[in-house]
Amino acid sequence: MAELYQTQRAMRNMRRAALQRGVIGILDIGTSKIACLVLRFDGTGTFRETDGVGPMAGQVNFRVIGAASTRSRGMRRGQIETMAETERAIRTVVAAAQKLAGVRIDHVIACLSGGSPSSYGLAGEITLEAGKVAEHDVASVMAACEVPDFGRGREVLHAQPVNFAVDNRSSLADPRDHVGNKLFCDMHVLTVDGDVMGNLVQCIRRCDLELAGIASAPYASARASLVEDEQELGAACIDFGGGGTGVSIFIKKHMIFSDHVPIGGNLITQDIAQGLRVPLPVAERLKTLDGGVEATGADDREMIDVGGNTGDWETDRRTVSRADVIGVMRPRVEEILENVRGVLDAAGFDYMPSQQIVLTGGGSQIPGLDGLATRILGPNVRCGRPLRIDGLAHELTDPSFSSAVGLALFAAHPQDEWWDFEMPADNYPGRSFRRAYRWFKNNW
């Protein structure tokens, strides 16, 4: 854990340095597209009331000065499959965004959607010797959390303290200076496959960029698409991506659960290509332009040319009705939603006080998806768009960019993580001088 502490501290320092310099890049590497935003932190804090961008969530202190997105390459199921291809895609999008912004970016914050994330709820408790919660007690209660065996090669991506309790007073956001005998802490830890994360880091390094932070994609898209009271009262954000569907549950402004369903939009495209015997680009076009999940009578009569250049006239002149497309898509979408239902059930979403479900990501733009989701997931479903941030072009505000926007918010206002607190003194074996200093400070 000490090593993780060091690497995360190093990333945090790099992010601070980038904020000091004023320019930071956001790199959202997804399975179907890669987006790059260039943020400038001008630090004036001047609030510009331009096209509906409010002062909420504190996004006034940065603006987007360059944004680009390109088709993703070499990615499958949210993971890097061909490193060189992904590196080229990153170079493409970074070069385009830099050109638009006119500045060079050195530090990027990236997100990781795949890597089979698994989340753990940890609990820890310590006895307060001073009868009062001091600064270092917060760190030691987090260090006292019982850490289960994450498995081989797992890396901690997020470790956020969710709740503190002193004696019988629970749900404290900041327990410092509370008087009591015992301090309890609940922590949410998200682990991912270390090799997947290492591949991503390696890819970004090879583009001459420094990684200043890494976040989970479902977490980032929930930060962008859940409004503040949904985050406070409890909501689930479902991010329909190309390679997988991310699920994250928020309550009291903290993520308490996150999981990943490895079925995404690319599989729907593949189904259409197989079911209608069309090439993948045509299937993708059919899905995005004519897709849907609810067939009506009019859809039977609406015939779509699928085309083709096989040379066989009969095959090239084929048409399919829109109902056929819908008939292929719907079972797969239902399967995704049922898997999501399973994930939510496993997380105990039914026992949450508020059961708001927000659909976001590129897949949430399928017409009629919210009706189908209402039938499967629960009554309170809405389609979420990311928060409006300053300077972002209008075509980049659709739901598929919610994780990029969420990463921007994450860059501006990161939530407390375990490594943001001072490491407890007894974990520094060699630094007895500092321990002695702290002992004097605490006892005199």
Add this chain to the structure above:
Amino acid sequence: MPVVIDHRPGKQGTHEPARQRRDPAPSRLKYRLERMWLTPLYRRMVRVGVPAFLIAMVAGLWLADEDRRALLKGGIASVVDKIQSREEFQVRTMTIEGASPVVERALRAMLPVDLPASSFDIDLPALRIQVMQLDAVESIDLRVKPGGILSAVVKEREPAILWRRARGIEILDRGGHRVASVTSREVRPELPLISGEGADMMTAEALNLFDAAGPILPRVRGLVRRGERRWDLVLDQGQRIMLPEHGAVIALEAAIALDRAEDLLARDVTTVDLRDPQRPVLRLGMDARNTIRGARGLTLLGPDGKPLEEETKS
């Protein structure tokens, strides 16, 4: 898909040539160069530093040769000379207005160049300062007029008063500035005369005093500045009127009124002392005092002011 499909043999597939899709990703070298170009320091260096260095280096190398430097200098000088000696800039004549012949001659002598000359060679401010050093000139307006005329409008100082001092007699204007020197008083008999150290500083007051001395002006010899403080009005027959430091004109008018009423100055009075205006004092002449002493039965006074011996009297 095209609207019309050509089904002729050998024509199929040619209308859609298989385009080689170019990789949109920049190569690693191009990516690095772009990033380098976006670095502010590098960008400034390439845009400003390198051109400036190249220009400086080329100029330096070209000028390193002595002959080229001389050539460049000579070229610039000849161009400047050619422009300055154009017909439009030539000054042919000099006109002088309002100057006496002496001043005019001096002015012509002061012109540093021989006419005709280029107007670039005549430094008008320097010439003006030089001319202003002539005492006789109060102001001068020098300008080059179209047609190649150097026009000088001179205003000379007007002689107002004569000042006798140890070095000789000088003519002053109303402001006390020297105009010229004269060898004797008779050269300018119409001008009043003053003398004494610091008299030139107070010429205005002196002129006012001469105006106020109207009725006795024929008898006035001149004014004497005493101790750079006050005036003495000297009349003929050795009489003098000592005027106070302040209100000298009023005191002089009072003396003239006294003279009118009592015929004061016609009597044997050597000095009318008005230094204290409240208490005028008269100093009598020797004859008057002896007359008074004789009437009182006192011993008479000699020409040295001492009482004569009894024997000489008797």
